[in-house]
């Protein structure tokens with residue numbers, strides 16, 4: 001049990017990749033703090049963890065709002081006394097030709113993908129520094145490493161997440177805190193299903209471009225996140241790992 005006695009916050013844990021991460025960590029002994037702005041899916045995640053004999057609490061909160069983020073950190077301390085692990089998973093992409101990109105859409109995607117990472121990291125790092133222990137895993141995207149047409153705001157934000165990871169990793173190593181980044185390729189979640197609903201012909205094309213000829217499962221991503229969040233990765237920090245079925249190699 002890699003996470004016995006560990007307290008792990010997973011943002012955006014109501015569905016998709018975040019849910020798979022929270023479920024896997026709880027299965028390996030973590031007390032999971034599952035955070036999402038959607039109370040219904042959030043309850044599903046927590047119930048399925050408890051049904052399997054795991055420990056979890058839910059917090060309904062918006063990770064782009066500083067007051068919600070600080071309530072998340074405070075509630076975790078009140079309930080479990082410490083924060084060992086943070087997974088910054090909240091994020092969203094949209095498509096828009098760059099020349100049509102509106103300032104409001106840029107601000108929205110930067111807030112969801114990048115500012116949320118800054119706010120949550122700041123809120124938990126204060127606690128981690130006091131304890132001299134912590135693991136933060138940020139979810140970026142291969143899109144941020146390669147650049148994708150019509151995704152300027154998203155790719156800029158996700159590249160920013162990788163940059164923030166490197167800087168925080170350097171700044172926090174002295175406190176025995178590791179900060180790494182997982183960059184998924186295409187993952188079979190609702191976010192991708194919504195995209196396919198608009199362009200069903202895309203799915204086959206996208207799968208053909210992946211050497212393993214399948215989308216990633218959320219559990220494929222959770223496995224990499226759990227490695228970085230565990231003590232097996234104690235000497236690894238500031239890294240970005242692509243989990244993409246070999247689609248793009250860095």
Ligand SMILES: NC(=O)c1ccc[n+]([C@@H]2O[C@H](COP(=O)([O-])OP(=O)(O)OC[C@H]3O[C@@H](n4cnc5c(N)ncnc54)[C@H](O)[C@@H]3O)[C@@H](O)[C@H]2O)c1
Pocket residue numbers: 011012013014015016017018035036037038041061062063064089090091092093112139140141142183184185186187188189190191192
């Ligand atoms: N699915 C993919 O192919 C893919 C690829 C690369 C990177 N990613 C990244 O992985 C992460 C998870 O993606 P997913 O596909 O599981 O997404 P998803 O849309 O299926 O799930 C995201 C969850 O985050 C929650 N959420 C959204 N905004 C929030 C906010 N402001 N505060 C709190 N909760 C909020 C949603 O309610 C939802 O439960 C994202 O950062 C995404 O950019 C996904």
